Amino acid sequence: MEEEYIRLIFGLKLKQIRTEKNLSLFGLAKMTGLSKSYLNEIEKGKKYPKRDKIVLLSEALETTYDQLVSLKLDKNLAPIGEILQSRILKEIPLDIFGIKESDLIDIIAEAPVKVNAFISTLFEIAKHYNLTRESFFLAALRSYQEANNNYFEEIELQVEKFAKAYSLDLNKRLNSKDFEEILVEEYGYTIENDELTQHKELNNLRSVFVPSSKTLLVSSETDDSQRMFIYAKEIAYNFLNITDRLFTFSWIKFDSFDQVLNNFIASYFAGALLIPRKSLVASLKTFFDKKTFSTNDFQMLMEGFTDSPETFYQRLTNVLPKDFNLKNLFFLRFSYKPERGDFQLTKELHITNLLEPHANERNEHYCRRWISLKTIQDLTETTENHVLDSQISSYNHTDNEYFVISSATKDPFRKGYYRSIALGIMINQHSLSRIAFLQDENIKRRKVGVTCESCSISDCLERVAPPKNLERKARFLQTDMVVKEIMEKYK
Incomplete structure (x- = not known):
């Protein structure tokens, strides 16, 4: 372990033992002859005392020298020790988020029990959703992209x-x-x-x-x-x-x-x-000035730069926030194998904030009304190499609407698989002023959900699973109402 972590663990243990004995820093300073400011720096992990001072502290706190210097933490602080020994703070370059490692260490040292409870909660959530080290790193990367509007x-x-x-x-x-x-x-x-x-x-x-x-x-x-x-x-x-x-x-x-x-x-x-930025921006300005939307026009625009839909859609997430101030965007990539029947969201990015739709880690069924899923299904039923489609999606549980365009192709990396790439632009006053065709009444519109399990659309023909989450909430609400009636009756 690095020296700073050894200092921090010693400080955490010292503070824990002192607190358990209801002893203030002033009281410990008086018993040992060490200054209060010096003891405070030890507990914050900024200084590590010499052997003679550790002996004084162990005697004052009625503990052993070996227990104080041991790197083993009791169960209340063990998760913090695991974090420190795992070197995860070293693996993530915190500076790209404007965070200093010393700031985190100060927070841990200031309130170790509360931080420990928070870390334990994160561990429980990670286990519940089966999050891996890789998924943690990829989530950190997405946060970095989103913090910079995906433009560098x-x-x-x-x-x-x-x-x-x-x-x-x-x-x-x-x-x-x-x-x-x-x-x-x-x-x-x-x-x-x-x-x-x-x-x-x-x-x-x-x-x-x-x-x-x-x-x-x-x-x-x-x-x-x-x-x-x-x-x-x-x-x-x-x-x-x-x-x-x-x-x-x-x-x-x-x-x-x-x-x-x-x-x-x-x-x-x-x-x-x-896909050079200046050329793309010039072409997009011309495309956005059109009063009507045409998938053929969009495909021609894309093919003028690349034959790869993913490369083109990804590039749009760079220039739209920067050059058109369109920051309420999402990018999705789905993978699908007909024999398995389930759609896997393999990549997502949300600029500005977490928009709909979003990833589901509970193995629920993504809404089949999404254009990104429909294009894949259409591709499996045709001999075409590329299916391109669009729609305006209105989410049933919010007031948000998005113009979504999606391209589906055979997965170039896995035989027997299909994939779709989708880009969503939130419809608001700003996007309406920058993109003329968003007011095209011929663009199809659909009411959509996120997952079947959480969707309240009652007449959905595409539903593949019952709305069990909503049904559970309804049962809880009914139970709560009856309890309130009983409490009022016997008040």
């Missing part, structure tokens, strides 16, 4: 700097050969296209990078848009001098939050390089 000026500037250094015209659509040449000639890469397809265990991977030989193994099954994204991410790692990185795409595991963050930075760089 410094990465945008690095993309422009790179394009200028390598004479790339960002006003023209680039191709994979442009990037491959840079990787090979500038960064000394060797690109191999056959190895991955020889291993059935690697069917879900599109690339593996071997740093010792700078060999990039790319699956022969990747299409050009996937290959371009892979190349652009590798360029990002090199141009931005990122060494603590993941070596597979898609990722298998990560060892630290830094790797998660660096993977995001490289992905953001790649998206900004493939």
Whole structure:
């Protein structure tokens, strides 16, 4: 354990024992001859006393020297000890949230029992929802994105700097050969296209990078848009001098939050390089000025930049908050396998605040009226490679409305699976003033819920599960009313 954590644990134990004996800091100072301010700094984990002073403290508190210096905490403080020993405070770069680690330590030292109860509560929630270390890190990354409206000026500037250094015209659509040449000639890469397809265990991977030989193994099954994204991410790692990185795409595991963050930075760089901001903003302004919405027009807009719906939708979450001040957005990615019959929300992002719809960790059934689920279902019933659709969704338990557009394709990473990407824009006065077609009466409208279990739409033909959550609330409400009547009768 690091020295600061050893100091903190000693301070926590000292304060706990002193408190249990109903002894004030003033009283302990008087008994030991140590100053009150010095003892206060010890309890806050800022100082660690020398051996002779520990002896004085153990005698005054009628405990043993070994018990005071032991790093073992009793059950009331054990969760705090687990947090400290797990190094989780070191794994998450708190500075990106504007938080100093010393601030957290001060909070823990100031009210250890209350903080311990809070941490224990979080552990219980994590166990209840089966949250993993990976899901915790990904949640932290989403919070970081949302705190910055998913726009990062410094990465945008690095993309422009790179394009200028390598004479790339960002006003023209680039191709994979442009990037491959840079990787090979500038960064000394060797690109191999056959190895991955020889291993059935690697069917879900599109690339593996071997740093010792700078060999990039790319699956022969990747299409050009996937290959371009892979190349652009590798360029990002090199141009931005990122060494603590993941070596597979898609990722298998990560060892630290830094790797998660660096993977995001490289992905953001790649998206900004493939879809330059200035060109996209100019095209969007023209598109938003249209009085009517057409899925064909949107598809043409997208195909002018990329063949990857996910890359395009993700890029929209960067520029819409920054250049159009449209910050009430959500991005969703669903995965679906017909044989299993359930829809898995595999990625989500909410700008500004948690909007509807949101992830469900209780294995409830997502509303089948969502356009993001309908496009997947439509795709399974057609020979088309891409189904694009839109609707205005009104949530039955709020006054919120969203214009939602969704693209469904076969999952490029998993055979037999389908996926959909959806972007939702809240309809309010600002969005109505920036996007003319939001007033198009021909856009279909639907009343939707979040999950079947919590939905009050009574005539829903798409329902796949009873509204058990609402039924339970109704039973509790009825019980409460009867209890109140009885209490009034016998008052």
